[in-house]
Amino acid sequence: xxxxxxxxxxxxxxxxxxxxxxxxxxxxxxxxxxxxxxxxxxxxxxxxxxxxxxxxxxxxxxxxxxxxxxxxxxxxxxxxxxxxxxxxxxxxxxxxxxxxxxxxxxxxxxxxxxxxxxxxxxxxxxxxxxxxxxxxxxxxxxxxxxxxxxxxxxxxxxxxxxxxxxxxxxxxxxxxxxxxxxxxxxxxxxxxxxxxxxxxxxxxxxxxxxxxxxxxxxxxxxxxxxxxxxxxxxxxxxxxxxxxxxx
Amino acid sequence: xxxxxxxxxxxxxxxxxxxxxxxxxxxxxxxxxxxxxxxxxxxxxxxxxxxxxxxxxxxxxxxxxxxxxxxxxxxxxxxxxxxxxxxxxxxxxxxxxxxxxxxxxxxxxxxxxxxxxxxxxxxxxxxxxxxxxxxxxxxxxxxxxxxxxxxxxxxxxxxxxxxxxxxxxxxxxxxxxxxxxxxxxxxxxxxxxxxxxxxxxxxxxxxxxxxxxxxxxxxxxxxxxxxxxxxxxxxxxxxxxxxxxxxxxxxxxxxxxxxxxxxxxxxxxxxxxxxxxxxxxxxxxxxxxxxxxxxxxxxxxxxxxxxxxxxxxxxxxxxxxxxxxxxxxxxxxxxxxxxxxxxxxxxxxxxxxxxxxxxxxxxxxxxxxxxxxxxxxxxxxxxxxxxxxxxxxxxxxxxxxxxxxxxxxxxxxxxxxxxxxxxxxxxxxxxxxxxxxxxxx
Numbered sequence: 001x002x003x004x005x006x007x008x009x010x011x012x013x014x015x016x017x018x019x020x021x022x023x024x025x026x027x028x029x030x031x032x033x034x035x036x037x038x039x040x041x042x043x044x045x046x047x048x049x050x051x052x053x054x055x056x057x058x059x060x061x062x063x064x065x066x067x068x069x070x071x072x073x074x075x076x077x078x079x080x081x082x083x084x085x086x087x088x089x090x091x092x093x094x095x096x097x098x099x100x101x102x103x104x105x106x107x108x109x110x111x112x113x114x115x116x117x118x119x120x121x122x123x124x125x126x127x128x129x130x131x132x133x134x135x136x137x138x139x140x141x142x143x144x145x146x147x148x149x150x151x152x153x154x155x156x157x158x159x160x161x162x163x164x165x166x167x168x169x170x171x172x173x174x175x176x177x178x179x180x181x182x183x184x185x186x187x188x189x190x191x192x193x194x195x196x197x198x199x200x201x202x203x204x205x206x207x208x209x210x211x212x213x214x215x216x217x218x219x220x221x222x223x224x225x226x227x228x229x230x231x232x233x234x235x236x237x238x239x240x241x242x243x244x245x246x247x
Numbered sequence: 248x249x250x251x252x253x254x255x256x257x258x259x260x261x262x263x264x265x266x267x268x269x270x271x272x273x274x275x276x277x278x279x280x281x282x283x284x285x286x287x288x289x290x291x292x293x294x295x296x297x298x299x300x301x302x303x304x305x306x307x308x309x310x311x312x313x314x315x316x317x318x319x320x321x322x323x324x325x326x327x328x329x330x331x332x333x334x335x336x337x338x339x340x341x342x343x344x345x346x347x348x349x350x351x352x353x354x355x356x357x358x359x360x361x362x363x364x365x366x367x368x369x370x371x372x373x374x375x376x377x378x379x380x381x382x383x384x385x386x387x388x389x390x391x392x393x394x395x396x397x398x399x400x401x402x403x404x405x406x407x408x409x410x411x412x413x414x415x416x417x418x419x420x421x422x423x424x425x426x427x428x429x430x431x432x433x434x435x436x437x438x439x440x441x442x443x444x445x446x447x448x449x450x451x452x453x454x455x456x457x458x459x460x461x462x463x464x465x466x467x468x469x470x471x472x473x474x475x476x477x478x479x480x481x482x483x484x485x486x487x488x489x490x491x492x493x494x495x496x497x498x499x500x501x502x503x504x505x506x507x508x509x510x511x512x513x514x515x516x517x518x519x520x521x522x523x524x525x526x527x528x529x530x531x532x533x534x535x536x537x538x539x540x541x542x543x544x545x546x547x548x549x550x551x552x553x554x555x556x557x558x559x560x561x562x563x564x565x566x567x568x569x570x571x572x573x574x575x576x577x578x579x580x581x582x583x584x585x586x587x588x589x590x591x592x593x594x595x596x597x598x599x600x601x602x603x604x605x606x607x608x609x610x611x612x613x614x615x616x617x618x619x620x621x622x623x624x625x626x627x628x629x630x631x632x633x634x635x636x637x638x639x640x641x642x643x644x645x646x647x648x649x650x651x652x653x654x655x656x657x658x659x660x661x662x663x664x665x666x667x668x669x670x671x672x673x674x675x676x677x678x679x680x681x682x683x684x685x686x687x688x
Binding site: 074102106 | 378
């Protein structure tokens with residue numbers, strides 16, 4: 001059984017946020033929900049300032065606090081290491097969101113189609129005449145399939161209001177042998193995905209002879225995302241250029 | 248056997264008689280409940296985005312807000328009622344017997360409202376009820392709310408109220424009235440024979456003994472919902488459970504005092520709640536409020552010495568920042584309430600009006616403390632360097648919560664019109680067949 005993990009090379013990351021956009025397009029998440037999020041940090045005082053970046057997605061923890069607190073087993077960890085949410089079982093209590101120290105869980109505060117790419121009003125007559133009334137204009141059909149041995153609806157976002165969603169490592173792509181959309185899109189190959197149990201996998205080879213660190217390792221969550229280079233975030237860092245993230 | 252009767256009225260304590268004042272109360276409560284339902288309907292139609300709730304982290308909000316605060320508050324209030332009813336029975340505190348049913352009713356009503364608040368806070372309420380039956384996981388602290396509180400405590404409290412009222416129901420079932428069918432149903436064949444009475448007394452005794460540890464365990468899980476979270480500064484800790492219980496006792500007793508005072512006034516000539524009842528409640532409240540203030544002061548000192556950056560950020564928000572007014576208000580109100588109680592205890596002069604003022608202050612302080620437990624750790628204590636968040640409830644949340652209060656008030660108000668809220672037996676003259684000895688303090 002593989003164990004899927006991701007490596008994030010902070011020496012390569014240039015903070016372009018292409019991974020965020022790729023995730024959104026692939027998973028049809030609403031505008032406020034950034035399953036993949038890239039912090040842009042500034043440190044120091046002008047003119048002695050330094051910029052750094054930190055991609056932050058679900059850490060797919062081995063000791064996942066979100067899965068432990070879920071009262072109905074909607075949040076669960078598969079044997080291959082991927083932590084998923086069954087959107088048909090989630091009751092919307094949002095306990096997982098509070099249990100997670102990384103802030104990677106996103107709730108659908110309203111009907112997903114209402115918050116989908118809200119740069120235009122999809123109910124506008126002119127827009128509807130161009131789109132043929134489709135709202136949203138595109139829906140990835142793979143997201144409504146059932147995945148895994150459990151055959152549960154776990155892929156993608158935008159399923160219903162009142163449920164929690166988060167990064168799935170693009171389970172619908174992984175089951176086809178593809179990399180997650182973020183890793184596939186990254187122009188500098190800063191995101192490396194694969195089976196960490198396989199010594200010949202790209203991620204194992206990449207991490208070999210490196211000294212990776214994990215986000216909030218002290219929380220005991222045993223994350224499966226490994227960072228290379230850079231340094232763990234601290235409160236001295238000031239976040240700049242925040243993307244729009246409101247409902 | 249001393250049973251209340253009045254020659255001019257069929258049923259005692261105004262049962263079955265709809266007075267003008269009661270109709271006015273009904274009208275106001277229904278109006279508030281109706282508006283609360285409208286607000287909830289609006290929320291359901293448009294999603295919870297119409298509330299002030301938002302995701303933590305990148306969205307900079309609080310994902311648990313006023314609804315969860317009210318869950319904690321109402322479920323906390325439920326503690327004192329049933330414990331007072333049980334303690335008065337187990338320790339044979341005769342003076343408390345007139346309010347035993349009020350206490351039981353307060354527990355049932357506050358549990359119903361608290362559990363309703365749980366459902367209201369769910370994004371998928373119907374699915375929540377269904378999936379908790381199909382897929383409940385005991386490993387989740389939420390399991391305590393759904394099983395121990397919703398199942399064990401609520402059903403036990405209902406059984407307690409039912410069994411405790413059966414003897415009165417049997418008496419009322421003999422009186423011709425429009426409610427006779429209801430009283431017969433409640434009596435469910437009970438005829439108050441010596442054997443039945445003895446069996447009944449034993450059942451009630453053991454139920455009293457069993458229900459206290461059950462409710463303590465169940466309500467501790469409410470504290471553990473927060474206490475087992477390592478990912479949120481301010482929550483993780485073994486004291487969350489005991490702290491919840493102590494504050495629950497204080498707020499529950501405070502509400503019991505206020506409700507007893509209201510019932511006393513509402514019953515007029517039928518009133519049998521005398522000063523001795525309030526003296527006992529005042530003493531209990533004094534102990535509970537002292538313990539609650541102790542926990543608050545311990546928390547204050549711990550905050551002052553907080554050094555890790557995340558805990559420090561939370562401490563600043565509470566002591567001098569966004570939440571300082573609520574924090575100091577809660578400490579001030581708890582101190583005020585406790586001060587009034589101490590003054591009365593010292594002078595041995597328990598005045599109902601002063602006790603009610605103290606109770607309102609303590610109950611409000613407890614509500615504020617619940618707010619501070621739930622909210623600041625979400626907006627001001629993220630482990631990753633997200634911007635500070637903010638949350639304050641909006642009109643939708645306030646309206647829904649007002650509706651919950653109105654629903655609770657309606658439950659109690661309606662009960663008073665179908666059943667005597669004070670046990671009909673003369674509590675001041677305990678008899679052998681009551682299984683109570685004269686132990687007046």
